[in-house]
Amino acid sequence: MDSVLINGHKYDFEPGETILEVARRNDIDIPTLCYLKGATPTGACRMCLVEVKDARGPMASCSTPAGAGMEIYTETQRIVDARKLIIELLLISGNHNCAIRGVNPEQWTDYQQVVEEYDKADDICVAYGECKLQALAYKYGVYETKLNRIPTPYSLDDEDQLIGRDFSRCILCGRCVQACNDIQVNNAISYGYRGNLAKIVVKGDQTLALSDCVHCGECIDVCPVGALFEKKNRFDSRMWAVEHVRTTCHFCGVGCQLDLYIKDGKIVRVRGIEDSQPNQGRLCFRGRFAYDFIHSDERLTKPLIRKNDSLVEASWDEALDLIVSKLNEAKEKHGSDSIGCVVSTKNTNEDLFQTKKFFNSVLDSDKITHFEPGGMIGIPYEDLAKAATIIVAGSDLTKVNPVAATFVKQAVKGGAKLFIIDCQQTKIATFAEKSLNDLAELDQELDGEAILLHAPGYDITAAEKMANLKIHSINKENNTLGAYCLDIVPQADFDVAKLKFLYLTGATIEKRDNLDFLVVQNLFADQATAMADVVLPAAVWVEYNGTYVSSDNRVNRVRKAVEPPGEAKPTWWIFRELARRMGHSWDSDDAQTIWEQEIIPQYPHFSKVNYDSLQGDGVLISQQPETALKATVKISTGIKRPNFHKILCEHCADIKDIVARKFPESG
Amino acid sequence: MQIETQVTEAFRQLLEEEKLNGAKRQIDDLLIDYRTKPGALIPVLQHTQNIIGYLPPVVQEYVAQGLNLSSSSVYGVVSFYSFFTMTPRGKHIIRVCMGTACYVKGGNEICKSLQKKLAVGPGGTTQDRQFTLEVVRCLGACGLAPVVVIDDVTHGQVDPSKAVELLEPYYS
Numbered sequence: 001m002d003s004v005l006i007n008g009h010k011y012d013f014e015p016g017e018t019i020l021e022v023a024r025r026n027d028i029d030i031p032t033l034c035y036l037k038g039a040t041p042t043g044a045c046r047m048c049l050v051e052v053k054d055a056r057g058p059m060a061s062c063s064t065p066a067g068a069g070m071e072i073y074t075e076t077q078r079i080v081d082a083r084k085l086i087i088e089l090l091l092i093s094g095n096h097n098c099a100i101r102g103v104n105p106e107q108w109t110d111y112q113q114v115v116e117e118y119d120k121a122d123d124i125c126v127a128y129g130e131c132k133l134q135a136l137a138y139k140y141g142v143y144e145t146k147l148n149r150i151p152t153p154y155s156l157d158d159e160d161q162l163i164g165r166d167f168s169r170c171i172l173c174g175r176c177v178q179a180c181n182d183i184q185v186n187n188a189i190s191y192g193y194r195g196n197l198a199k200i201v202v203k204g205d206q207t208l209a210l211s212d213c214v215h216c217g218e219c220i221d222v223c224p225v226g227a228l229f230e231k232k233n234r235f236d237s238r239m240w241a242v243e244h245v246r247t248t249c250h251f252c253g254v255g256c257q258l259d260l261y262i263k264d265g266k267i268v269r270v271r272g273i274e275d276s277q278p279n280q281g282r283l284c285f286r287g288r289f290a291y292d293f294i295h296s297d298e299r300l301t302k303p304l305i306r307k308n309d310s311l312v313e314a315s316w317d318e319a320l321d322l323i324v325s326k327l328n329e330a331k332e333k334h335g336s337d338s339i340g341c342v343v344s345t346k347n348t349n350e351d352l353f354q355t356k357k358f359f360n361s362v363l364d365s366d367k368i369t370h371f372e373p374g375g376m377i378g379i380p381y382e383d384l385a386k387a388a389t390i391i392v393a394g395s396d397l398t399k400v401n402p403v404a405a406t407f408v409k410q411a412v413k414g415g416a417k418l419f420i421i422d423c424q425q426t427k428i429a430t431f432a433e434k435s436l437n438d439l440a441e442l443d444q445e446l447d448g449e450a451i452l453l454h455a456p457g458y459d460i461t462a463a464e465k466m467a468n469l470k471i472h473s474i475n476k477e478n479n480t481l482g483a484y485c486l487d488i489v490p491q492a493d494f495d496v497a498k499l500k501f502l503y504l505t506g507a508t509i510e511k512r513d514n515l516d517f518l519v520v521q522n523l524f525a526d527q528a529t530a531m532a533d534v535v536l537p538a539a540v541w542v543e544y545n546g547t548y549v550s551s552d553n554r555v556n557r558v559r560k561a562v563e564p565p566g567e568a569k570p571t572w573w574i575f576r577e578l579a580r581r582m583g584h585s586w587d588s589d590d591a592q593t594i595w596e597q598e599i600i601p602q603y604p605h606f607s608k609v610n611y612d613s614l615q616g617d618g619v620l621i622s623q624q625p626e627t628a629l630k631a632t633v634k635i636s637t638g639i640k641r642p643n644f645h646k647i648l649c650e651h652c653a654d655i656k657d658i659v660a661r662k663f664p665e666s667g
Numbered sequence: 668m669q670i671e672t673q674v675t676e677a678f679r680q681l682l683e684e685e686k687l688n689g690a691k692r693q694i695d696d697l698l699i700d701y702r703t704k705p706g707a708l709i710p711v712l713q714h715t716q717n718i719i720g721y722l723p724p725v726v727q728e729y730v731a732q733g734l735n736l737s738s739s740s741v742y743g744v745v746s747f748y749s750f751f752t753m754t755p756r757g758k759h760i761i762r763v764c765m766g767t768a769c770y771v772k773g774g775n776e777i778c779k780s781l782q783k784k785l786a787v788g789p790g791g792t793t794q795d796r797q798f799t800l801e802v803v804r805c806l807g808a809c810g811l812a813p814v815v816v817i818d819d820v821t822h823g824q825v826d827p828s829k830a831v832e833l834l835e836p837y838y839s
Contacts, residue, residue: 188739189739190739190743192742192746193746193747201739202739203731203739203741205724211739212737212739
């Protein structure tokens, strides 16, 4: 293997590796501003300059491939001087009003006033303490400058509801352009104009609010300075001053890893976790911005009991006692089979397990179901980006699983062929080479290996026999696969009309039919709670611990980050309390014990996956509930599967308008 | 698709306002021709500018859609090259030289008198879209200074009143 000498030490490299990659792999720090992992290096910022012996001048290490025998020096005086000059030029290029900017005391106030006039904020730069430029200025001791500040020719864009653009702090590194075009492939921003007028533009150089932006927010995450910021938390949550909790996103089946930033018991910001699997730091609009529903005033906070035809607040004891007496009554009068439950596949495994245990072993009923078709993706998402041919069948991928869609769009950008089979027009179809009418047509198009990605429940019989075709699917809900793993599958013969007692956590009904008693557990009042005899306030996602099984067969942790509102409780707790009242005392009193003491021993596919092993990116389990996934989904008459994504987004006061304007029918 | 028809509709309207019958056909042919060719954007924009006269965002979006590119990247290219213009240009382009030689021989006065006559500033286009006034740096004809170029014809040793007279043949 060939090698290079970096600062006198010998390091091997793979063909094609850049100097920067070799250095970083060996823990040699070379500073960068514009370099974005996973995107083509642009060499724009020149921070990563290194000296290469016998080269004409300093080389940008991010874009120079390592060559056999190269002698490289990363911190010579010449290089340090060059970096200092670059930092100095960048500092004077914009409103970098952190303490770094060295000016004498009289000028300091004037300078801050100029900045304030531009950004209409009396606070210091939004990126203070997180800014890469500021950090480098400290590192290289750049404080003073003899040069004059160049005024910014463009005014602040704060027309958009969520994302602000501060051109006075933009260093034109282009990371946002790469994140938008190369990573997320949403193609909303580009470089525009040139020279000292250069600017990051959207279509027609309008405001972001009027652009093609889909608000994935990836650009904010990659901005090294304070040029792009989230508007709602602009100054009140300096990210280094608030605690953060890693968890798994609860929207779709991808199971993105994200950091929740918590201030005063509320979530104030969400960021993707860099280099994490499965999402590699990427998030979508919902994952990043749709969290306000958690703190909504409309959340149910107390149990409600129907008295004289109206729902009145009650204690948990009253509500649970009433449910238990009605359960006993139904069981005695009509038998166990008259009691049914529709679970939500948004629940944690621990919730689902307790629910099933309660119905199976306490009530002796097997009428526990959900209506979510299940799917699984048997390859890492990054393999999608490397595929030569992809077929998307029946799935509005950019809407349902936006982060998975980024990998497909990346593949197309890299030259892969994409075929779409769908009866409706979808956004992912605009990336396709061709739209096909049905799977049978696929046979003529395929040569070589291909990946078929279909919506769960989509009929793929015609494709099953095709050679070289790998078939995958990604769930709409976060823990659908968890439900299948725990043997909670759609029951084709689940019929509300035959039930007397119904417990709903994941469905809504239009009319009560023959039901004697209806319990609805929910976050918000809706059509079903209005008909219920007892309404129970459920805790959500960030309010308790648990696990999900994401669509790539990955068990991942969800962690408590905030307290539930009022008296809202996790599902597993509710069923534990019901069981206790029916004479079954269950030992496990927290999610970890339920998982480790009860679920693991019963379900061999989870063996050895204890909470300790679920740090970081979780654990991929090898056994798969494939036969269960083929269960037919027949929705019982009178029951509706709610569009959870839409409902949750609609309860986020701060993004309601954007949802209505940009994603009218999706959420 | 809904977005596509919106873009097409706005484009059609613009052509109607510009009284450019048949231009859509020409541009559509161009887009089909170039669609699969790499590096198609700049030649397509050049031809389109020749047909319509300028490249406002509506036209950029139509081209972007036709070549399957993002509208922001098309805007990036159009705003980068000074050859492309997003505002309508006159039928005739007047270039007043302000290179060193022309400047000392009174290029500035010539420019002022043309500005007064046409009632536009440098880079501007007259309301009737007959003339666009441009200021350029050295046309390489310093021996003829001061120089004014109208379309492809170079006029040497111009003075402020002569410059105005030069326009007369173009009023038609």
